[in-house]
Amino acid sequence: MNYLAHLFLSGDDEDLRLGNFIADSVRGAQILVFPARVQQGIKLHRLIDAYTDTHPIVHQTKERLRPKFRKYAGVVADVYYDHFLASNFHLYSPQPLKTFAAEAYSQIQRDPKLLPERVMHFLPYMVNQNWLVSYAQISGITRALTGLSRRTTFDSGMERAGEELELNYPFYQKEFEQFFPELQAYVTQQISLITFSEK
Template sequence: MNYLAHLFLSGDDEDLRLGNFIADSVRGAQTLLYPDRVQQGIRLHRLIDSFTDSHPIVAETKERLRPKFRKYAAVVADVYYDHFLAANFQAFSPQPLPDFAQLAYAQVQARPELLPERVHHFLPYMVRHNWLVSYAQIEGITRALQGLSSRAKFDSGMETAGEELLLNYSFYQLEFERFFPELQHYVQKEVILLS
């Protein structure tokens, strides 16, 4: 899952949300430098990634993507799933997506001393271009994937992933709709265990 899903799945807990958001920029023992609940958010992020990466429905999505995007199929799948969450946010939350996004940005920006350098680097751009809301549109997802492609170490093909999404939209949407409620249920149980 990508940024929107990780932020959303943290519920209303600001520290859990912050940890979940920064987790990809925190390595190994660095986790111990954070307050306990932020550490739990970092762990939650990794549990979400593990559950997602090993789920058979997500495997279907990645298998469809692999011929075009090879080792980047999982990255493309994560971004597609964030698109479907954003595009259908009202089905998962009573809070409108623009309101959720502004709250999430404000919560993360309120704790600059806890943000890793990598997050300090991309967060202003993320907020300025309102990535979380832009994910709801094909154009926003296409821009996100083009940006990822430009930063990839190898030829990824991700710059064409917006076209692939349009071509097989209903397949990817159905897989997301089957998968995401299972992920939500898993996260609800894990959040209780982390508390």
């Protein structure tokens, strides 16, 4: 899953949300420098990724993408799924996407000393260009994937992923709609276990 899904799945817990957001920029023992609940958010992010990467529905999505995007099929799938969450946010949250995004940006920036250097580098672009809201449009994820493609060492094809989404939109949407409720149920269970273990 990509940024929007990780933030959304964290619920209303700000520290859990922060950890979930920064997790990809935290390596090994670096996790120990963060407050306990932020550490839990980092671990939750990794559980979400592991669950997603091994789910049979997500496997179907990635297999359809693999001929065009090869090892980046998983990256493209993650961004596609954020698109479907963003474009149908009202089905999953009583809060408008624009409001959710503004609150998330504010929370993430509340304590800059907790942000890894990599996050500090891309966060201004994320906020100024409102990535979370832009994901609702195919043009928004095309920009995101084009940006990612520029950082690969060879032709990833990700800049053409918007065309693929338009071509096979119903298939990817159906897979997301089947998968996401299962992911939500899994994350709710994991958060309950985390909370229980802290008592």
